[in-house]
Amino acid sequence: MTRSLFIFSLLLFSIAASAQNTQGDLAVQREAENDPAPFASQLQSSVRDTNKVNLLCKIARICWYQRTVENHAVDSTLLFARRAYALSRDINFTEGHNEAVFLICKVLLERAHIDQALKLADEVYGEEKVRLLLIIAEPYVFHQPPSDKEFAKAMPLIEKAVKLSAQAHSLRWTNECLNLLAKLYFNKGDVVLGKHYFMDIINNYHHLKDYNNEAKYWSRLAEYMPENNKTYTEMIHSYERAVYYYLLAGNKKEAGYSLRDLALIRTNFNQTAQAGQDQMKMLSLFKEIHEQLSPTTYFQLSEYYQITGKYDLALSYALGGLKAAGDNxxxxxxxxxxxxxxxxxxxxxxxxxxxxxxxxxxxxxRNSPNMFLSCYRVVTFLTAGGNAGQALLFLNKFLAAHSLSSISYQQIYASCYGTIYNALGNYAEADRYYRQMMSLEEAANRENGERIGHHFTMTGGYAYYLMGKFYVERGRYKQSRSYLIKSLDNPHYGDKDQEFDTYKLLFKVDSALANYVSAIRYFERHKAMADSINNVETANKISALNIQYETAEKTKDIRLLENKQKLQLAAVQKADTIRNFTIGASVLLLLLASSAYLGYRDKQRSNRQLQLQQNEINVQNAALQTLLMQKDDFLNEKDELLDEKDGLLKEKDWLLKEVHHRVKNNLQIIMSLLRTQLAHLKNEDAKDAIMDSENRVQAIALIHQKLYSTENVASVSMPAYVADLVNHLTDGLQTPDKKVKVQQSVEPIHLDLAQAVPIGLILNEAITNSLKYGANESGVDITITFRCMEGANALLIIADKGRGLPSDFDLATSKSLGMQLMKGLSKQLKGCFNISSGPGVTVTIEFKLLSLLSAVKMTS
Incomplete structure (x- = not known):
């Protein structure tokens, strides 16, 4: 892409185009919270609105930053992002839809599903499409070598994003496109063109007098520019401009962080005095605005004092960083x-x-590139601590699983092998690896000047130092001297400890070569550095810091053990409480069922009394018919008796409805108590037990609701009841990935309360088991059949198409509460219960209908 393309893109601002605006960035927003569980628990009670979409996206973002190579956090990110995607489309929430699509696209790219990500990008337009095109292009820019044909795939995506940015009239996203273009050219080794695109962005914001964004891109220019001896002066200049414009914009916080980064670059290139001044300015700015030092700032301050040989301060800032980080x-x-x-x-x-x-x-x-540096340090310290054999095993295991993709890495690990074999006494192998290290020096230095992010390197003085030190130890003084002198001439990434040891080695070399004047000069330098690095005051400070830290860690460990004991005791007490509460709720449930049954018996007794009264009325009516013309007072008595009959019948129906209504309300109170308990539980088994109990109570409550809400207070219509129970149990389970299909074939059977309650509970248990364990690749497929058989019998079948029962399942010995309930309730119905498997699970109950309701079925 040339500068003419950018100019052409800017001309396209005059073209009218619709723009789907977005406030998002190219990186997933990091939430302040680290645990998604509290937010996930809010979803059940959330209304299907924009707040629920935002909540789903928040959970997805938290999961994104918890992903590792082994865990399934990326799967959770995709799950919640897809739920946000489906809901945002249903309620036409554009902002939520854009964020959900972005998160899904991030997961697809994590899994290298580029084609699917591109297809997803076609669903959006304007700024949001630019955003997706850029994140799809990023892996090609950063994860592919410039010589690879995959690297070339980034350019068409960026060019398309540039055109869309112009059509959307978005200067911000045009600048983001140029930002990625600059990084692409930096990775290709074209520092001039990469800097050119950054300067286009900087000039855009400068003309708008947007000094805050101008400073941000000065900082990005320095951050992404390949780092070597040729570019570090430009990097320093860029950070200086960032500091200047941040201060001009009144942004002292970001000015402080740019000073921190400026100090790091100066330190890397041995400008330690200026770096110290930059850090003092940074600390002064932070103190002025009450900005707490971040763990990263503590880390960089510690690195600075390591390099300058002030190890007491290095240790102090490292420990301060741990304290600032807390438990994160x-x-x-x-x-x-x-x-x-x-x-x-x-x-x-x-x-x-x-x-x-x-x-x-x-x-x-996390499969982070930082593991190469971490492995190098582990191997180096193991070797220096006298465990070279262990270091060799550790290094071989690591390199067997990870290839060295860069020349710098190859050089670094060649030095590791050289150091290990030297410590093991295999000097021939050590010499071979050290010479291999030196043969890669020029190529590694060139690579560092061509690619972004290659700051983990040995180029500079350290490779020369290792080679010179090895030759001194072998007595090859003439060869060693030139390497040691070069290590002092090229101190890039050097430190005081290396310089200190180099003077000692040169003193030894020149003494052996009879260069006594030079030897004395090097000895004096070594002695002067020894006095500053290893003085007694510093040693005492380090010792005190170690004691203070170890004491704090032991105190923390003791508190953790005490808290663990308290948590274990609380868990035991909570488990006892849950068990007692569950038993109490079950007893209460049985009492309510018994109360409902006694109410039903009272209703039957009232019916018999009313029937006797009705017979008496009929007799009296017959007598009154014969005496109608003779006895007017008999007519009056008849009218009174008829009125009394109608009143009693209405009162009976009203009383029955009131009984059912109150029973239903009592069951609702129990369900509310169960939900309240559920909100305070952490144990997943306890939560499942409470939710199962709530569903059982709901199954009974629905029966009483049907009885008081219809004219027929004597029986329950099973088609309507089954439909309502299925809707209750499956509500909220339907997702784009998991379909819940329930086929209902229920004849118009009416059951009285004595049979409706057991049937309702059996239906609840069987459907719940199918929803939990009966899923297949397409979701859950359940069939419910309820029909009359010959001889006034009824047959209930609940079947699913899932994976079926375990091969060793035995109904007779099963201790499952659900199975025990279904078997017990079938006995209460005096029916036959059976459960079979293959494929799926089929539950069958055959029982005899009461004669009265069989007649209802036949007449209906």
Whole structure:
């Protein structure tokens, strides 16, 4: 792409075009919270509106930052993003739809499903489509070598994004396109053109007097420019401009962070005095605006003091970083790296290995490129601590699983093998690997000037130092001297400890070569550095810091053990409470069922009394018919008796409806109590038990609701009841990926209360089991059949198409509460219960209908 394409794109601003605006960035927003569980529990009670979409997206973003190589957090990200996607489309919520599509696209790219990501990008337009095109192009830019044909696939995507940005009249997204173009050219080794595109962005914001964004892109220019001896002056200049324009915009916080990054670059190139001044300015700005030092800032301050040989301050800032990070593992890792390196400088290799392994495990679990640096440090400290054999095993295992994709990595690990074999006494192999390390020096230096992010390198003084030190140890003084001198002439990424040791080695070399004047000069330099690095005051400070830290860690461990004991005791008490509450709820449920049954018996007794009264009335009516013309007072008595009969019948129906209504309300109270208990539980088994109990209560409540809400108070219509029960149990389970299909074939059977309650509970248990365990690839498919048989019998069948029962399942010995309930309720009906498998699970109950309701079925 040339500059003419960018100019042409800007001309397209005059073209009218619709724009689907987006406030999002190219990276997934990091939430302040780390645990998605509290938010996931809110979903059940959430209304299907824009707030629910935002909640689903928030959960997806939290899961995104918890993903590792082993866990399934990326699957959770996709699950919640797809739910947000479906709901946002249903309610026409564009902003939520855009964020959901972006998150789904991120997951697809994580799994290398580029074609699916491109297809998804076709669903959006305007700024949102630009956003997706850029995140699809990013993996080609950053994860593919410039020589690979895959790298070339990035350019058409970026060009299309540029045109769409112009059509959408979006300067912001045009600048984002240029930003990615600049990084692409930096990775190709074209520093001039990469810088050119960054300057286009900077000039755009400068003309608008948007100094805050101008400063941001000065900082990005420095951050992404390949780093070597040719480019570091431009990087320093860019960070200086960033500081200037942030201060001009009044953004002291970001000015402070740019000063921090500026100090890091100066330190890397041995400008330690200026770096120290930059850090003092940074700390002054942060103090002025009350900005707390972040763990990353502590980490960089620790690195600075490592390089300058002030190990007491390096240790202090590393420990400060751990304290600032608290219990947040993501934030604790950089301070842990700093601690490992600092202990390495202090020759405390046990602690150096300990903290470096913490960093390595974290990086390897997330497949982070930082694992190459972490592995190098573990191997180096193991070797220096006298465990070269263990270091060799560790390194071989790591490299067997990870290929070295860059020349810098090849050079670094050649040095590792050289150091290990030297420590093992295999000097021929050590010499071979060290010479291999030096043969890669020029190519590695060139690579560092061509690609973004290659700051983990040995180029500069360190490779020369290792080679010179090895030759001194072998007594090859003439060969060693030139390497040691070059290490001092090229101090890129050097440190005071290396310089200190180099003077000592040169003193030894010149003494052996009879260059006594030069030898004395190097000895004086070595002695002067020894006085500043290893003085007693510094050693005492380091010792005090170690004691303070170890005491704090032991106190923390004791508190953790105490808290763990308290949590275990609370868990036991909670389990007892849950068990007691469940037993109590079950007893209450049985009492209510018994009460309902007694109410039904009272209703039958009232019916018999009313029938006797009706017979008496009929007799009296017959007598009154014969005496109608003779006895007017008999007519009056008849009218009174008829009125009394109608009143009693109405009162009977009203009383029965009131009984059913009150029973239903009592059951609703029980369900509310169960839901309240559920909100305070953490144990998943306890939650499932409470939810199952709630469904059982709901199954009975629906029966009483049917009885008081219809004219027929004597029986329950099973087609309507089954439909309502299915809707209750499956509500909220339907998703784009998981379909819940329930086929109902229920004849117009009416059951009285004595049979309706057991049948309702059996239906609840069987359907719940199918929803939990009867899923197949397409979802859940359930069939419910309820029909009359010969001899006034009824047959109920609930079947699913899932994976079926376990091969060793035995109904007679099953201890499942659901199975026990269904068997017990079938006995109450005096019916036959059977459960079979293959394919799926089929539950069958055959029982005899009561004669009265059989007649209802026949007449209907």
């Amino acid at each position: 593992l993501d934030k604790r890792i950089n301070p842990a790296r700093a601690l490992g390196t600092t202990y390495g400088f202090l020759k405390d290799y046990k602690n150096a290995v300990k903290y470096s392994k913490i960093a390595f495990d974290y990086d390897a679990e």
